[in-house]
Amino acid sequence: MQATADRVLRLANHHHNAKAAGDCRILKAQPLELVRHRDLESRAEAMQEDGFVAFPDVLNEAQVRDLRAKMESIGEADETYYQRGHYGRSAEDGDAFRTYNKHIGKPFTLDASFLQYFDKPEVLEVVEAIHGPNCRVIGGSVWVTGAGRYPMGLHIDYQPIALPEDIALDRRVHIPIFISTAHYYLNDMYDELGPTVIVPGSHRAGRAPNGETSWRGQEAQSFLCNAGDVLLFRSDLWHGALPNVSDERRYMLQVHYGNLYMDFGYASPFKGHAVPPEILAQANPVQRRLMGERAPGGAQGSYIKEPIRLDRRGRDAKRAKA
Ligand SMILES: O=C(O)CCC(=O)C(=O)O
Numbered sequence: 001m002q003a004t005a006d007r008v009l010r011l012a013n014h015h016h017n018a019k020a021a022g023d024c025r026i027l028k029a030q031p032l033e034l035v036r037h038r039d040l041e042s043r044a045e046a047m048q049e050d051g052f053v054a055f056p057d058v059l060n061e062a063q064v065r066d067l068r069a070k071m072e073s074i075g076e077a078d079e080t081y082y083q084r085g086h087y088g089r090s091a092e093d094g095d096a097f098r099t100y101n102k103h104i105g106k107p108f109t110l111d112a113s114f115l116q117y118f119d120k121p122e123v124l125e126v127v128e129a130i131h132g133p134n135c136r137v138i139g140g141s142v143w144v145t146g147a148g149r150y151p152m153g154l155h156i157d158y159q160p161i162a163l164p165e166d167i168a169l170d171r172r173v174h175i176p177i178f179i180s181t182a183h184y185y186l187n188d189m190y191d192e193l194g195p196t197v198i199v200p201g202s203h204r205a206g207r208a209p210n211g212e213t214s215w216r217g218q219e220a221q222s223f224l225c226n227a228g229d230v231l232l233f234r235s236d237l238w239h240g241a242l243p244n245v246s247d248e249r250r251y252m253l254q255v256h257y258g259n260l261y262m263d264f265g266y267a268s269p270f271k272g273h274a275v276p277p278e279i280l281a282q283a284n285p286v287q288r289r290l291m292g293e294r295a296p297g298g299a300q301g302s303y304i305k306e307p308i309r310l311d312r313r314g315r316d317a318k319r320a321k322a
Pocket residue numbers: 152157194195196197239240241
């Protein structure tokens with residue numbers, strides 16, 4: 001382990017996303033200056049230009065409190081989620097220094113109350129604008145990370161088309177956003193709590209980071225926000241997280257969206273995957289569509305320009321009327 005001027009840590013091994021050269025961990029970052037995009041058009045444009053958009057106050061204080069309590073209550077006993085190793089402590093410090101890491105995938109298969117985060121209107125309208133009206137929820141997670149959580153190296157989540165940088169930068173080249181992730185933050189974020197870091201615009205690198213901490217002079221910056229705010233970012237944006245050097249737990253909910261053809265069926269009860277019927281019964285028509293339900297007789301290719309709205313009987317409302 002070697003620290004460079006206390007800002008970067010280089011590790012021989014890492015556990016996250018082996019393909020993305022995550023052996024370089026950022027320890028300190030300047031805070032990102034947040035631009036408040038207020039309408040759909042500028043938010044959708046920010047996803048193309050900057051690779052992310054922030055949504056302030058998606059959840060109010062009571063909703064933050066409820067979601068945190070829900071995150072605490074699901075899963076196994078608390079003790080199950082401690083793992084060996086603690087950032088900033090060596091093996092000589094002994095077993096007392098373990099790190100809490102509760103990461104539960106697809107929480108909406110465990111509890112119907114997680115469905116409501118699929119279709120928060122201001123977030124979903126941007127998701128539909130970038131992925132198309134027949135987009136899908138393709139996964140998600142509850143993620144609670146305690147003191148001592150290691151920094152997460154810069155990486156990308158998904159980038160199917162690698163390009164030489166000069167081509168990726170060419171404005172005539174338009175790479176679709178295949179996957180995006182919404183992060184719901186449930187703490188007021190500060191540097192010591194291990195915020196997400198991003199390199200604005202780095203989706204135009206055309207490749208994953210390779211041990212770098214910046215791209216074309218743009219350093220990774222920390223996303224500091226208030227509890228209840230949401231960050232939506234595209235899967236080819238370089239991102240990671242600072243270490244948690246506070247004594248608090250960080251609470252975050254992830255919802256992964258994809259365009260129609262990124263629907264691996266792994267969230268979809270309609271493709272043989274396990275969302276229990278009692279949970280499905282509580283999903284509204286939009287949430288069902290986001291999980292892959294197809295309106296009977298409804299087309300669903302990427303040529304569809306507006307979402308198919310289901311009527312109360314689960315039919316394509318437009319066709320049923322016609
Ligand atoms: O924990 C974070 O803030 C970043 C999460 C992340 O990079 C990921 O899930 O790929």
